[in-house]
Amino acid sequence: MKLLVCIKQVPDQESRFEPDAAGVWYSETDVAFRMNEYDEYAVEQAVQLRENLGEGAELTVLSIGPDRVVEVLKKALAMGCDNAAHILDNDASRKDPWQIASIISSYAEDKGFEIIFAGMQSQDRCSAQVGVTVAEHLGFACTTTIVGFEYANGMITVRRELEGGMKGVVRLPPPALVTCQLGLNVPRYPTLPNIIKAKKKEITVIPVADLLSEEALVATTGFYPPAKKCGGIVLEGDVAELVDKVFVILKEKTAVLR
Amino acid sequence: MEATRQIYWNIGHGVVIPMYLLVFAAVGVMVYGFWRRLPVWCQGKRLDRFDRYDERVKRMLGEVFSQAKVTRVTDGGVFHAIFFWSFLALLVGTTLVMVQADVLTPLLQVNLLSGEVYKAFSLTLDLAGILALVMLTGLFIRRFVIQPKGLEIVNDDYIVLQLLFAILISGFLLEGARMAATELPLKTGLELFSPGGLLAGQLFTSLTAETLLVTHKILWWFHFALVLGFFCALPHTKLRHIFTTTANAFLAPFEPKGFIATINLEDDSAEQFGAATICDFSWKDIFDADACTSCKRCQERCPAYVTDKPLSPLKIVTQIGELAESNPRGKLGETLSQDALWSCTTCRACQDICPANIEHVNKIIEMRRSLTLMEGAFPGDEVRTAVSNIEVNGNPFGFAYASRGDWAEELQLSRMEHDADVDILYFVGCYASFDKRNKAIARNFIAICKAAGVKIGILGKEEKCCGEPVRKLGNEYLYQITAHENIQRIKDYNVKKIVTTCPHCFNTLARDYRDLGLDIPVEHYSTYISGLLDAGRLRLASKPFSFTYHDSCYLGRYMDIIEQPRNILRQAGGSLVEMDQNGYDSFCCGAGGGRIIAEERLGGKISAVRVKMALDTGAPLLVSSCPFCLTMFEDGIKTGGAEGLMQAMDLAEIVAERITA
Numbered sequence: 005m006k007l008l009v010c011i012k013q014v015p016d017q018e019s020r021f022e023p024d025a026a027g028v029w030y031s032e033t034d035v036a037f038r039m040n041e042y043d044e045y046a047v048e049q050a051v052q053l054r055e056n057l058g059e060g061a062e063l064t065v066l067s068i069g070p071d072r073v074v075e076v077l078k079k080a081l082a083m084g085c086d087n088a089a090h091i092l093d094n095d096a097s098r099k100d101p102w103q104i105a106s107i108i109s110s111y112a113e114d115k116g117f118e119i120i121f122a123g124m125q126s127q128d129r130c131s132a133q134v135g136v137t138v139a140e141h142l143g144f145a146c147t148t149t150i151v152g153f154e155y156a157n158g159m160i161t162v163r164r165e166l167e168g169g170m171k172g173v174v175r176l177p178p179p180a181l182v183t184c185q186l187g188l189n190v191p192r193y194p195t196l197p198n199i200i201k202a203k204k205k206e207i208t209v210i211p212v213a214d215l216l217s218e219e220a221l222v223a224t225t226g227f228y229p230p231a232k233k234c235g236g237i238v239l240e241g242d243v244a245e246l247v248d249k250v251f252v253i254l255k256e257k258t259a260v261l262r
Numbered sequence: 263m264e265a266t267r268q269i270y271w272n273i274g275h276g277v278v279i280p281m282y283l284l285v286f287a288a289v290g291v292m293v294y295g296f297w298r299r300l301p302v303w304c305q306g307k308r309l310d311r312f313d314r315y316d317e318r319v320k321r322m323l324g325e326v327f328s329q330a331k332v333t334r335v336t337d338g339g340v341f342h343a344i345f346f347w348s349f350l351a352l353l354v355g356t357t358l359v360m361v362q363a364d365v366l367t368p369l370l371q372v373n374l375l376s377g378e379v380y381k382a383f384s385l386t387l388d389l390a391g392i393l394a395l396v397m398l399t400g401l402f403i404r405r406f407v408i409q410p411k412g413l414e415i416v417n418d419d420y421i422v423l424q425l426l427f428a429i430l431i432s433g434f435l436l437e438g439a440r441m442a443a444t445e446l447p448l449k450t451g452l453e454l455f456s457p458g459g460l461l462a463g464q465l466f467t468s469l470t471a472e473t474l475l476v477t478h479k480i481l482w483w484f485h486f487a488l489v490l491g492f493f494c495a496l497p498h499t500k501l502r503h504i505f506t507t508t509a510n511a512f513l514a515p516f517e518p519k520g521f522i523a524t525i526n527l528e529d530d531s532a533e534q535f536g537a538a539t540i541c542d543f544s545w546k547d548i549f550d551a552d553a554c555t556s557c558k559r560c561q562e563r564c565p566a567y568v569t570d571k572p573l574s575p576l577k578i579v580t581q582i583g584e585l586a587e588s589n590p591r592g593k594l595g596e597t598l599s600q601d602a603l604w605s606c607t608t609c610r611a612c613q614d615i616c617p618a619n620i621e622h623v624n625k626i627i628e629m630r631r632s633l634t635l636m637e638g639a640f641p642g643d644e645v646r647t648a649v650s651n652i653e654v655n656g657n658p659f660g661f662a663y664a665s666r667g668d669w670a671e672e673l674q675l676s677r678m679e680h681d682a683d684v685d686i687l688y689f690v691g692c693y694a695s696f697d698k699r700n701k702a703i704a705r706n707f708i709a710i711c712k713a714a715g716v717k718i719g720i721l722g723k724e725e726k727c728c729g730e731p732v733r734k735l736g737n738e739y740l741y742q743i744t745a746h747e748n749i750q751r752i753k754d755y756n757v758k759k760i761v762t763t764c765p766h767c768f769n770t771l772a773r774d775y776r777d778l779g780l781d782i783p784v785e786h787y788s789t790y791i792s793g794l795l796d797a798g799r800l801r802l803a804s805k806p807f808s809f810t811y812h813d814s815c816y817l818g819r820y821m822d823i824i825e826q827p828r829n830i831l832r833q834a835g836g837s838l839v840e841m842d843q844n845g846y847d848s849f850c851c852g853a854g855g856g857r858i859i860a861e862e863r864l865g866g867k868i869s870a871v872r873v874k875m876a877l878d879t880g881a882p883l884l885v886s887s888c889p890f891c892l893t894m895f896e897d898g899i900k901t902g903g904a905e906g907l908m909q910a911m912d913l914a915e916i917v918a919e920r921i922t923a
Contacts, residue, residue, distance in 0.1 A: 016655060016660075016662070018655065019662045020662055020665065034662070034663075034723065035664075036662065036664075038654045190643075193634075193639075193640070193649075195635060196527070196535050196636070196738075197532075197533065197535070200527075200530050201530075204530075
């Protein structure tokens, strides 16, 4: 059984985001990158299934982006994926979800994948469209935001997270695509022998031009932080000093003491 | 007639051959007993502890004959030392008698043991015997009557104490019987030089000459048999420590304290990292179990054990010994719980006090390495998060790596990337960079350096966690990645000297990074400030205050920096009230060994226990020189109910307050 897991390298959410020169996306200066959180759950679930299936199963991890995305591919390989496909695209952040999905589906269409795992959404773009669009392109059954996964007797059974903490159970036969949500599993920490083994695993590099024929349907035209409307002040020190400080603030900035 | 005694009196020289044969046989049994242990020890991995032979021998003789390590704890230790010296005197005396009787007399016809020499010899040995008996009685009372907490009574203790009592008492009875027949009736005054024998001899004065001779003969053989028993029992009881603990003084490492072997991560033939079974330890780690006498000194100083966590360094050592015998290929995890291993703060109190040179800490780190590198295990989810934060942002908090130098925004400090021509590179560390309370340490240290005219540079966003917490948690892989990046940066800037305010960074950069190729001098700010004061570059106004000082484990025990911070604080006008556990005996704050990034879920709070010790001094101020310690004490003061009674401050804060232009 052939399995695919799609992952994205995203900026760490603690990074300081500044608009890039064109003002349509964030600048990569001083930004730390990591694997998209939801994709980590996807990788973990895919690896667990891969381990259960044992001999004959093959798990490929795919990522689109510039050279730096090799870091997350290596991590996925160290977690237990068998091989990796790196769709080399230095301009991936300018592509819309339709194009990204098209790239993935044209990569996957002739490979015979039976189950595809993806994160529910990326932490930077947050479109939540790529997984479902890939499923549509490939004619796969699809379900989203899964928090439980089971594969038995040729049937996938998943638990989905619904509003208000409700859960739903969905069954779907392969070929299928699922998008993964927080709570699905605890992603493993790669062991050192697996990190070393991963260094020898194959990473196939494919230029994006080989796979992309679609035009963008959506264009991002602006990127900016929310306007600063109000702020909080935290005062620290001895109580006596604090009283003075509060008094000054109330006097200068409010009308209560006038 | 000259004072002397007839050796083999009443026994006859005919006994010499059978006696020596029996002695050789007993020694043979003893050697065989140890020989049988050899395969147990050899299950461990190779490790060279036979280099620098002369220094090793010197250290061994020094430690054994001075009894310095044993006497560091007076309870039990002083008794042990006096017993050792007395018993040694008896051993030397007996050997002398043998040499006299079987070498000097028959071959050279010389009698050394005569006249005044004999008197002195006789008196010395008798007094040694009495002293040994008194000490043995003291140790007996300690173990069986007083029963100090944690001192377990095992079968060995009965056997060993009985045997030693029997040897000493039978020796005196034997001497008494001989004197009752020879010296006592003559009353030449010679008997006064054998006070023990004189006393014991009173038991025999009423016996007929014939009965006396028979009694003496029986006693001689009985005493001899006991000595043979001593040899035979040696490898099979705690008496083995006479050999194994002595050997451990020879085998102790020469590497600087806190040295941990750097794993070769490029070795793709390696299938196991760290210790998962006994065979993954070094042979010395297994041998250590045989050198242990269960004196429980390690255990009673262990901050984890004292606060009711499931760790006893003593148990770790003995369990390794038991497994080496019973199940050397079994998983260590089945016997040694993860909770126990994660509880260690690597404070080194156990290893520092151990009279047997046992290396507790690295055993625990080796086992943690296996948990982390082979199983991807963590002490808790918060540690998983912190580790992932270090991977992504180079700090355990998860703050953006680019904000690492923000604390220094208004200080006009040179960043190495812009200006690397500085006197010292200040390696700030994660806590002083990001933690609100600890930023004060960094700012005050900068103020101190500025006052002394020192030009400081920082790496800012180019600095990463030194890797200490993750290394101590066993994650050698992440440690080496961050270490290599730091080393590369530092080397790029042609740095002359590095100063740290964190003892953990200090240990890592000064010692651990050597192994990875950093050879720039590294200093802790306590000694650096001390140097500035000595050179007259920094002057302090003495403002009186009362304080107690907490020695950070990684500063005191690991790096022997104990007096310098105290001297600085005295120069600043401080009057020091010491806690009972200070200097090398300091009690950990609870943050070492990577515990700083872990929640303390088991047992009591170590920091609160330490804060209580500080409160007991009556001083209102607890000074430390470590960001981890300060963090723990701020917490310990709150949770330990000491708010308003105790304040925690850093050395740099005290000094900076007193700078005079």
